[in-house]
Amino acid sequence: MSTIGFLGLGIMGSPMAVNLAKAGHAVLGWNRSPGKADALVAAGGREASSIAEAVRDADVVVTMVPASPQVEALAYGPDGILAHARPGTLLIDMSSITPQTSVDLAKRAAEHGVRVLDAPVSGGEAGAVEGVLSIMVGGERADFEAARPVLEAVGTTLVHCGPHGSGQTVKAANQLIVAVNLQAVAEAVVFLEKSGVDLAAALDVLGGGLAGSAVLARKKDNLLQRAYAPGFKLELHHKDMGIVTDAARTVGAPLPVGALAAQLIASAVARGDGALDHSALLRGVELLSGRAPRQ
Numbered sequence: 001m002s003t004i005g006f007l008g009l010g011i012m013g014s015p016m017a018v019n020l021a022k023a024g025h026a027v028l029g030w031n032r033s034p035g036k037a038d039a040l041v042a043a044g045g046r047e048a049s050s051i052a053e054a055v056r057d058a059d060v061v062v063t064m065v066p067a068s069p070q071v072e073a074l075a076y077g078p079d080g081i082l083a084h085a086r087p088g089t090l091l092i093d094m095s096s097i098t099p100q101t102s103v104d105l106a107k108r109a110a111e112h113g114v115r116v117l118d119a120p121v122s123g124g125e126a127g128a129v130e131g132v133l134s135i136m137v138g139g140e141r142a143d144f145e146a147a148r149p150v151l152e153a154v155g156t157t158l159v160h161c162g163p164h165g166s167g168q169t170v171k172a173a174n175q176l177i178v179a180v181n182l183q184a185v186a187e188a189v190v191f192l193e194k195s196g197v198d199l200a201a202a203l204d205v206l207g208g209g210l211a212g213s214a215v216l217a218r219k220k221d222n223l224l225q226r227a228y229a230p231g232f233k234l235e236l237h238h239k240d241m242g243i244v245t246d247a248a249r250t251v252g253a254p255l256p257v258g259a260l261a262a263q264l265i266a267s268a269v270a271r272g273d274g275a276l277d278h279s280a281l282l283r284g285v286e287l288l289s290g291r292a293p294r295q
Contacts, residue, residue, distance in 0.1 A: 008074075017040045090117070096240055099165035122136075135151050135154070137161060178237075
């Protein structure tokens with residue numbers, strides 16, 4: 001079992017830290033805004049008052065924050081991870097950030113004797129709570145194997161994808177697929193309802209055929225009930241579509257359908273739906289179909 005400094009106790013980070021504590025690891029959690037550690041403490045972990053306190057005695061440091069600027073703020077500077085972590089510490093960044101940020105972090109960390117893996121996840125809040133996340137990892141193979149006991153406490157699909165930045169590249173592709181899938185499902189919902197079909201029955205049978213997907217299975221209740229409490233916020237998916245669009249442009253990969261999905265997500269955020277679950281793309285399809293979105 002490892003001593004783990006866990007930084008970022010939000011929608012995803014809190015249940016992940018809880019699962020690490022339940023697995024027997026000694027987890028010391030920190031969050032930028034206070035009052036987020038109650039679930040971790042109840043599971044046997046402890047709350048740190050600073051980044052330094054969380055990481056100074058840790059074998060492993062896990063970060064789970066929204067985007068590249070937050071990762072950089074945690075890692076660098078006199079109050080950051082690299083200033084206080086011991087040489088030999090394994091830093092596992094499980095945030096969804098740009099591949100280049102991960103590459104740069106690994107280079108900077110190596111100067112301090114800190115090993116780094118980029119290990120973004122897929123599965124949403126439900127996957128984090130259930131400990132069944134899919135984890136795509138970039139970095140050294142030996143570090144991936146060393147991290148396996150930690151990763152197995154929060155996920156069930158663990159794949160080493162290549163060198164630093166590879167995990168983030170695969171996560172960008174994941175977000176591309178999820179965005180297009182969500183938009184297609186939202187369009188199908190409005191089409192079915194306008195056709196007078198029993199929506200619940202239709203989604204059940206679609207889920208059992210080739211149209212079935214993890215997106216449909218996970219988001220079916222959200223769509224049926226128009227329940228948009230965030231498992232993954234639209235504003236974060238908007239950020240991720242920026243990552244994949246930029247990365248694809250860099251390597252010369254066209255994203256014609258992905259670009260449209262990115263614009264529809266941007267539109268949802270612009271009209272004020274950014275804090276809703278990304279299944280709220282349905283609201284945009286309802287507007288386009290000429291009816292007010294159901295709440």
